[in-house]
Amino acid sequence: MKAVKFLSVVFIIISVVYCFPGEKSNAKLDDGINAIESVDTYNFCKELSSSRFAGRLTGHEGYTAAARWVADYFKKWGLKPYENEDGYLQAYQSPYVIIDKAEMTIYADGNSFPLTVEKDFMPLLYSDSGSNKAPVVFAGWGIKAPELGYDDYAGIDVKGKFVLCFRGVPDRFDRRFTDHDQHRHRMQVAKELGAVGLIYIYPDPQANPNGDFIKGFTPALISYAAADRLLKEKGINASLMEDKLRNTKKPQSFSLNAVVDYRVQSRNFPDGIGYNVIGFIEGSDPELKKECVIIGAHLDHCGTHMGLMFPGADDNASGSAVVMEIAYAFSKMKTRPRRSVVFALFGGEELGLEGSSYMAEHFPSQFTKIDSMFNFDMVGEGDRVGCGLNANPPQFEKNLREANETLYTLSDVHYLKEIGVRSSDFAPFYLKGAICANLYSNGPHLNYHKSDENIYRINPEIMADASRLVFIAAYRWADR
Ligand SMILES: [Zn+2]
CATH class of the missing domain: 3.40.630.10 (Zn peptidases)
Structure with missing residues (x-):
């Protein structure tokens, strides 16, 4: 009993001391x-x-x-x-797009690889409808900033092709690249250069509606594993390619023989x-x-x-x-x-x-x-x-x-x-x-x-x- 009583007193003292100061x-x-x-x-x-x-x-x-x-x-x-x-x-006002159907197949190395939605690829959720079977051009970060002395598109031709790139900037501490990292900006640049679509390499293809519907343009995301199939002919994989871009801070663009067949059906609601x-x-x-x-x-x-x-x-x-x-x-x-x-x-x-x-x-x-x-x-x-x-x-x-x-x-x-x-x-x-x-x-x-x-x-x-x-x-x- 005594011990219990003593403990209760201690408990009350501790509670009082604990609750009051500063609280x-x-x-x-x-x-x-x-x-x-x-x-x-x-x-x-x-x-x-x-x-x-x-x-x-x-x-x-x-x-x-x-x-x-x-x-x-x-x-x-x-x-x-x-x-x-x-x-x-x-x-x-808030225009939006609904994607009804999307299919993508990679043709590389003499083989065809049909991709699975969400696991291997995702249409960007502002894509126009379209059906394109076209070669792929790797274009680093997809950034054209000659005013900053950097151009992933220098010396390559993307007309009628898919642009393949990472999302990011050559130097993440250089704030001057921030505007170029906007999805909208990157898509617009690729479209103006005549590309049929832009394919981002993402760790995990995911839903993304952050962009504008562009007529005749079919952008998408693919996984690193899918990108590896495209890059294989160059003897490099996506992750090493990304390291190379980060380490050199220089464009590393090239055309590929690999072809992507991409078909999308979407509905655009501009109003x-x-x-x-x-x-x-x-x-x-x-x-x-x-x-x-x-x-x-x-x-x-x-x-x-x-x-x-x-x-x-x-x-x-x-x-x-x-x-x-x-x-x-x-x-x-x-x-x-x-x-x-x-x-x-x-x-x-x-x-x-x-x-x-x-x-x-x-x-x-x-x-x-x-x-x-x-x-x-x-x-x-x-x-x-x-x-x-x-x-x-x-x-x-x-x-x-x-x-x-x-x-x-x-x-x-x-x-x-x-x-x-x-x-x-x-x-x-x-x-x-x-x-x-x-x-x-x-x-x-x-x-x-x-x-x-x-x-x-x-x-x-x-x-x-x-x-x-x-x-x-x-x-x-x-x-x-
Ligand atoms: Zn959120």
Whole structure:
């Protein structure tokens, strides 16, 4: 008995000492924190990645249905619509393409090798229809930048042929190449030089709608193993070829005898309409409520093509589910923070940050300042949350770390230094001067943009932890 009593006293002392110093009380936020449940985030993520929304390709009816489904929750939870009565949806032009069928065969070394969709190759999801049996020309990174003294197309003729190249730049630390690394730019260059298509070499062929439909142009991705078959006649494989490009930083282009037979059937929808879903909680301070903190994620993914649905459970039904759960938590709070909090689910991230860019340029007029933004992209796999954020002001990071004090979920914090071609939806707001935090989970994200990136890979607890972390951090930051 005595020992038990003694231990209890020790336990109480330890608890008191442990809880008080430096730890901010969450009591004020209890109504919101207690509203967050992993089963909610899981169910949102599961529904968004189900066949009901057909992989959420912006412009397609599956995406539009998902946007309306989220808007109904925003309404139910009493969020204010960004526009009028029911105006949670911000519409913008969003052309899209659906691929119905694709077949590719390699003819090399006197043999033919039929390729399998997703395992060996994938059409790029903005390809025109077409049927081409044509020789292949290897063109390094597919970059034509004579102004920088670099040209993968110098001395080769790609007219009527397929361009084969890697995605990347000769020198990844030389920012002058950044624009040349845009898919759109690379495709346009190959088309202007007369190529019938561009074939990227990727570690794992995956869904990618980030580009423009170009009439008469049929781009695709192939695996390293498939590229090895094409390069074999030169006595080199794809991985060694890539090393050579990186090490020499010089073009290594050549024509091949190998031939690719590629047939695609697609439908182009130039009049597609995309939507951002936007609702907000109005700040309690009559002046500061004109400033806002955005909590956002992209709702879109890659759609359904060739009978294959790309569910995008991790990318980014998970982030969308987290934003929804945080919105729900805010709706449960009796007192609102001083600044307004805007919840935004974007269209068109997979097409190149189209929805968030549109929103940043057409921001709801009741707000005079975008104070900050918390963005979620791929927060469904793993057991820890990582974050890239602005180094300044330092209080922003401090506030996030304090929110983590009772959660222990945050790891891998680094500073955002610049915006690159692979940035997520915080980028357009960052460029407008907002203080940003981009959150993700530690993965492994192995099935990125594959047809089995599904709900079975998702950890509900990491989504709930991410929701709690940013609910606490965003509330306090908006209330400062
Ligand atoms: Zn994403």
